[in-house]
Amino acid sequence: MENLILYKMTWEEFEANIRDVLEIEDGVVLNRDEILEDTEFWSSMHALLVMAMAESEYNVSITGEDLRKSSTLGNIYELLKSKIG
């Protein structure tokens, strides 16, 4: 039987990936509960970058609909965690 290694994503790792993909400078504080639409770094294009990151970094597919339901970074983090399983 194959050895299954359960992968656990941490907030710190997720935050580092988000900073990388959205090119958010270190000085900008990322708040889990801040509404994305109210932030300076978020746009519909950035939602696409997050979709691509989910695929390339975590091998999971998220849809535009999934992202529309996620109003904060915390929501996206939880969404990815649930998809990773």
Added chain:
Amino acid sequence: MSKISEIAIYFPKKVFTNEDFFKLFPDERDSKTWGKLGINQRHIIGEQEVPSDMGLLAAKKLFLENPSLRGEVDYLIFSGHERDHYTPVTASFLQKKLGLATNVGCIDMHQGCASFVHLLAHADGLIQIGAANKVLIITLSSLTNQFHEKDKSNRFMFGDAATAFIIEKSEESKIESYCFGNDAESNDNIIILDGEHRTPINEKSYDSFTNRFGQEQWPGYFYQNGAGVFRFILDRVPNTIDEALTKSNLTREDIDFYLFHQPNAMVLKALSKIAKLDEEKLIIDLEDCGNTVSVSIPILIHNLKKQKKINPNMNILFCGFGTGMSWNACIWKT
């Protein structure tokens, strides 16, 4: 067997720069979004310009550079949504205007941003069955005519252009491993709802409504759902690349260039990462023209040929994707 030989490109004179865009939409100047798309300017069809005339000018340029072609072409395919008349086909008018012989077959066919591989397949097929030796393909896009003035995304991303190129019989080169797909399930991701037989233009065609994606849409104008299209590309394109490679018994290392439809730089960079493609082999070249629909892959071929980068014994993987939703790929063994 066949090859892609001579090729010419035509861009309309009017240029719409990023600076022009930011003057129209000043609130967008500070957004980081636009910088990621890799587009600095796009050409826009003139107000009095008839779309097929762009194709005619591309073909005239091709014949000017290669005078013997005029008498050698034995089939003409016109590819563009923008026909001259309901009937006859636009290829028929172009045949006459270009002074081609009357024993030249003429037909129109189009599949939006996914046109190129379809066009290759049809021309290649005509050559394989002995019906033609030199197929002239004229394809164009004047999609900017179909945008609502408030549609920022599409006005930034798309540009107009035309190309004329030749697919001809060859002893050395071949185009193979064609793969095609289409899924109408989510075809409202790229659509113009009104203006044809299903729903003619009516009093509501130019009133906006909120669509199922939560976005503003005008039924009489072009609509594209960026997130939906991006999801579609990620779901379909990597598998199609693998399918074409498997059919040719090749690996990613064997490919010299990936020449894909060019929606924008961000999508192509994400795609190269997800499909595990060598970034240097995936050509991104839309800085001066934007997304030119069916002309985007021919522009890549034209520019690589000009730089003398397409040489014998190369493997070039073409991939198209777009409205339909439709996707395809094939491999050109030069």
